[in-house]
Amino acid sequence: MSLVVQKYGGSSVADAESIRRVARRIVETKRTGVDVAVVVSAMGDSTDELLDLATQVSPHPAEREMDMLLTAGERISMALLAMAIHDQGEEARSYTGSQAGMLTTASHGRAQIIGVTPGRLQRAISEGAIPVLAGFQGVSPDTKDVTTLGRGGSDTTAVALAAAMGADVCEIYTDVDGVFTSDPRSVPLARPLKAVTYEEMLELAAAGAKVLHLRCVEYARRTDLPIHVRSSFSDREGTWVLSADAVAALVERGEMEEPIISGVAHDLTEAKLTVVGVPDRPGEAASIFEVISSVGANIDMIVQNVSTAGRTDITLTLGGSDAQAAMAALREAQPSIGFADIVYDPGVAKVTLVGAGMRRHPGVSATFFRALAEAGVNVEMISTSEIRISVVCRADDAPRAVAALHTAFGLDADTEAVVYAGTGR
Amino acid sequence: MSLVVQKYGGSSVADAESIRRVARRIVETKRTGVDVAVVVSAMGDSTDELLDLATQVSPHPAEREMDMLLTAGERISMALLAMAIHDQGEEARSYTGSQAGMLTTASHGRAQIIGVTPGRLQRAISEGAIPVLAGFQGVSPDTKDVTTLGRGGSDTTAVALAAAMGADVCEIYTDVDGVFTSDPRSVPLARPLKAVTYEEMLELAAAGAKVLHLRCVEYARRTDLPIHVRSSFSDREGTWVLSADAVAALVERGEMEEPIISGVAHDLTEAKLTVVGVPDRPGEAASIFEVISSVGANIDMIVQNVSTAGRTDITLTLGGSDAQAAMAALREAQPSIGFADIVYDPGVAKVTLVGAGMRRHPGVSATFFRALAEAGVNVEMISTSEIRISVVCRADDAPRAVAALHTAFGLDADTEAVVYAGTGR
Numbered sequence: 001m002s003l004v005v006q007k008y009g010g011s012s013v014a015d016a017e018s019i020r021r022v023a024r025r026i027v028e029t030k031r032t033g034v035d036v037a038v039v040v041s042a043m044g045d046s047t048d049e050l051l052d053l054a055t056q057v058s059p060h061p062a063e064r065e066m067d068m069l070l071t072a073g074e075r076i077s078m079a080l081l082a083m084a085i086h087d088q089g090e091e092a093r094s095y096t097g098s099q100a101g102m103l104t105t106a107s108h109g110r111a112q113i114i115g116v117t118p119g120r121l122q123r124a125i126s127e128g129a130i131p132v133l134a135g136f137q138g139v140s141p142d143t144k145d146v147t148t149l150g151r152g153g154s155d156t157t158a159v160a161l162a163a164a165m166g167a168d169v170c171e172i173y174t175d176v177d178g179v180f181t182s183d184p185r186s187v188p189l190a191r192p193l194k195a196v197t198y199e200e201m202l203e204l205a206a207a208g209a210k211v212l213h214l215r216c217v218e219y220a221r222r223t224d225l226p227i228h229v230r231s232s233f234s235d236r237e238g239t240w241v242l243s244a245d246a247v248a249a250l251v252e253r254g255e256m257e258e259p260i261i262s263g264v265a266h267d268l269t270e271a272k273l274t275v276v277g278v279p280d281r282p283g284e285a286a287s288i289f290e291v292i293s294s295v296g297a298n299i300d301m302i303v304q305n306v307s308t309a310g311r312t313d314i315t316l317t318l319g320g321s322d323a324q325a326a327m328a329a330l331r332e333a334q335p336s337i338g339f340a341d342i343v344y345d346p347g348v349a350k351v352t353l354v355g356a357g358m359r360r361h362p363g364v365s366a367t368f369f370r371a372l373a374e375a376g377v378n379v380e381m382i383s384t385s386e387i388r389i390s391v392v393c394r395a396d397d398a399p400r401a402v403a404a405l406h407t408a409f410g411l412d413a414d415t416e417a418v419v420y421a422g423t424g425r
Numbered sequence: 426m427s428l429v430v431q432k433y434g435g436s437s438v439a440d441a442e443s444i445r446r447v448a449r450r451i452v453e454t455k456r457t458g459v460d461v462a463v464v465v466s467a468m469g470d471s472t473d474e475l476l477d478l479a480t481q482v483s484p485h486p487a488e489r490e491m492d493m494l495l496t497a498g499e500r501i502s503m504a505l506l507a508m509a510i511h512d513q514g515e516e517a518r519s520y521t522g523s524q525a526g527m528l529t530t531a532s533h534g535r536a537q538i539i540g541v542t543p544g545r546l547q548r549a550i551s552e553g554a555i556p557v558l559a560g561f562q563g564v565s566p567d568t569k570d571v572t573t574l575g576r577g578g579s580d581t582t583a584v585a586l587a588a589a590m591g592a593d594v595c596e597i598y599t600d601v602d603g604v605f606t607s608d609p610r611s612v613p614l615a616r617p618l619k620a621v622t623y624e625e626m627l628e629l630a631a632a633g634a635k636v637l638h639l640r641c642v643e644y645a646r647r648t649d650l651p652i653h654v655r656s657s658f659s660d661r662e663g664t665w666v667l668s669a670d671a672v673a674a675l676v677e678r679g680e681m682e683e684p685i686i687s688g689v690a691h692d693l694t695e696a697k698l699t700v701v702g703v704p705d706r707p708g709e710a711a712s713i714f715e716v717i718s719s720v721g722a723n724i725d726m727i728v729q730n731v732s733t734a735g736r737t738d739i740t741l742t743l744g745g746s747d748a749q750a751a752m753a754a755l756r757e758a759q760p761s762i763g764f765a766d767i768v769y770d771p772g773v774a775k776v777t778l779v780g781a782g783m784r785r786h787p788g789v790s791a792t793f794f795r796a797l798a799e800a801g802v803n804v805e806m807i808s809t810s811e812i813r814i815s816v817v818c819r820a821d822d823a824p825r826a827v828a829a830l831h832t833a834f835g836l837d838a839d840t841e842a843v844v845y846a847g848t849g850r
Contacts, residue, residue: 062507076478
């Protein structure tokens with residue numbers, strides 16, 4: 001029998017009524033004759049409430065205990081969802097990450113899945129029950145301690161479970177009708193996509209699109225598992241995230257047009273650092289990047305200016321929350337590296353165009369930069385891949401830049417997109 | 426090194442400030458040079474909030490899922506308490522009942538502890554850390570499912586843990602300064618007791634005194650573990666629950682007066698059922714009790730009237746919440762048993778006097794019934810043990826009956842007792 005893994009985010013189970021609605025959908029799916037396993041996030045804002053409690057109790061909560069605390073959120077939602085499924089006449093059994101064999105590294109708050117041993121879930125399914133698994137959490141086989149996967153963790157849980165159980169598809173339910181050409185909250189004329197490749201989805205996620213988390217897409221690509229992103233508030237078909245071959249097959253069968261550009265994303269969470277007056281000697285740039293990565297900060301873009309008088313400027317972007325730690329580490333290393341100054345600029349945005357068709361269609365970058373110029377957006381940094389163009393501009397210019405690109409590449413829909421509620425993790 | 430197990434109820438950890446206060450007390454205890462293990466209940470009203478959520482989702486929540494849901498309450502409080510202990514400079518590690526090896530039967534909502542394998546907690550202590558264990562919960566080794574112990578479960582968790590780890594004492598922290606001669610919420614002149622025997626405490630608990638749960642006292646008696654009931658809101662010494670020999674030793678050393686009466690308790694939760702016109706044949710009474718116990722109802726007192734014309738009336742009291750099920754079962758069995766009618770009376774109270782000294786002091790029952798008569802309280806049923814006299818009266822008469830007995834046996838204090846907050850489970 002075929003198996004569907006369904007993942008419901010926090011906004012889909014925000015209250016008792018939503019939970020009952022989701023339970024009906026799960027039971028309806030099972031009654032079409034397939035096996036169903038469910039992954040669920042914490043209810044609505046409950047994770048934020050737990051974080052708030054922790055802050056009230058402790059200025060710097062112990063990481064192990066923070067994971068213990070936060071995992072209470074999914075425990076509540078999964079138990080309630082299992083109760084609601086029972087009421088619809090199907091047996092359901094909830095499982096913690098630990099009970100479900102979701103094995104992770106021991107890094108609290110950002111654990112990585114290293115294995116899945118879903119024996120109890122498989123037994124539940126073979127006994128006709130619907131297993132309901134807590135997303136976002138696991139257990140370290142080394143320490144036996146409870147861990148959490150960090151942002152977007154529940155999506156990764158769902159994909160890892162689907163891969164481990166050999167599911168046919170992993171359905172990720174959210175509060176929009178799939179993956180859009182841009183965030184429908186800021187671009188009302190954004191259109192839902194029929195399908196995107198794993199590679200495009202990875203680029204979109206890295207570019208700040210919040211619909212699916214990077215790690216979850218990487219996991220699906222590695223195991224070639226189809227993801228179906230759709231809304232729990234409607235019955236509409238959503239967006240399929242597939243291999244490039246599978247997308248090509250859809251085009252060949254006439255089920256979708258050949259896609260050139262899949263979307264425009266933006267990210268306001270990065271900051272720009274310029275290290276001024278770096279001695280232009282081999283190894284100096286490397287030592288700067290080493291210092292920054294030593295504090296766990298991820299560097300995104302890098303630009304190095306032309307050297308003048310034996311000195312050069314290195315500009316980079318990194319996660320805004322990492323900027324202070326990176327600067328402190330750089331200032332400490334300043335005597336040994338010998339640069340002149342650091343300039344910190346949090347007021348930037350990254351705007352990104354993604355499309356697998358860029359490879360075969362010349363002129364994309366010309367259209368891209370013409371559109372930005374006509375919109376009066378000044379480009380401060382540029383970075384590209386085979387299927388992506390990213391620029392850094394002023395944060396204030398980002399909405400105008402996104403809208404201009406969305407229009408210039410013919411992505412605007414005729415009508416505004418439907419947005420149902422806030423997103424869960 | 427000596428080991429103290431401290432148990433904090435819901436009212437002691439009701440909010441962030443209370444949690445920090447409790448953490449300070451735990452750390453202070455550890456710094457006197459003893460090892461400490463902690464058992465904690467869910468915060469304040471959080472269990473009721475979870476119950477409310479369950480009711481919103483499902484009219485009859487699945488029992489397995491209810492246990493999964495409710496155990497989220499202690500998960501939150503124990504993680505927060507461990508964080509707060511960390512902040513005070515000591516290492517703390519929280520453990521679920523399952524992680525702590527709290528093995529129970531598989532009966533959801535009313536599981537019994539069948540074994541404790543606290544290896545992880547012992548390791549934590551040997552590494553200098555303070556283990557913080559979730560009260561009220563365990564795991565069934567048969568089903569691997571999470572279970573809860575029912576009302577008063579956290580006290581039982583604490584005593585079971587203390588016994589398994591060979592602790593010197595189990596401190597039960599509550600919102601009053603110990604075990605009182607009567608409930609200080611209804612008898613303001615109630616006095617705290619220096620010590621009571623396990624037997625007296627069992628009688629008091631069975632009589633409706635809410636300070637310690639029956640099962641927890643039974644567990645302590647079986648393992649001869651000293652319990653120290655005290656307030657988390659003051660530093661005052663509370664009440665010791667000890668073996669009769671240990672209490673006698675205290676008296677001998679002049680640390681307390683010889684106790685005659687330890688207290689007066691009352692219970693408004695029982696109901697009275699009268700089965701009218703039962704055929705006065707051997708076995709008829711037995712079949713009535715069998716029918717009632719078949720629905721899981723616990724019968725407390727029983728009185729059988731003198732038989733008239735070959736028929737007799739049997740009156741019994743049982744938990745008010747069981748009365749409807751018991752009546753339904755009796756009505757179904759009516760044709761086979763052949764009684765005439767059932768009279769249901771929920772408006773009763775049980776008032777109980779407990780004292781190990783009753784054995785040696787004649788005249789206690791004379792004083793008892795004279796006091797009730799003078800207070801105008803009509804006695805409907807009587808039941809006694811070696812160290813207890815219980816009567817059933819109108820619920821409205823109970824406060825007057827308790828006050829009269831408290832005065833008649835010289836239990837009134839000179840000043841009113843201090844009550845700090847509401848009790849947790």
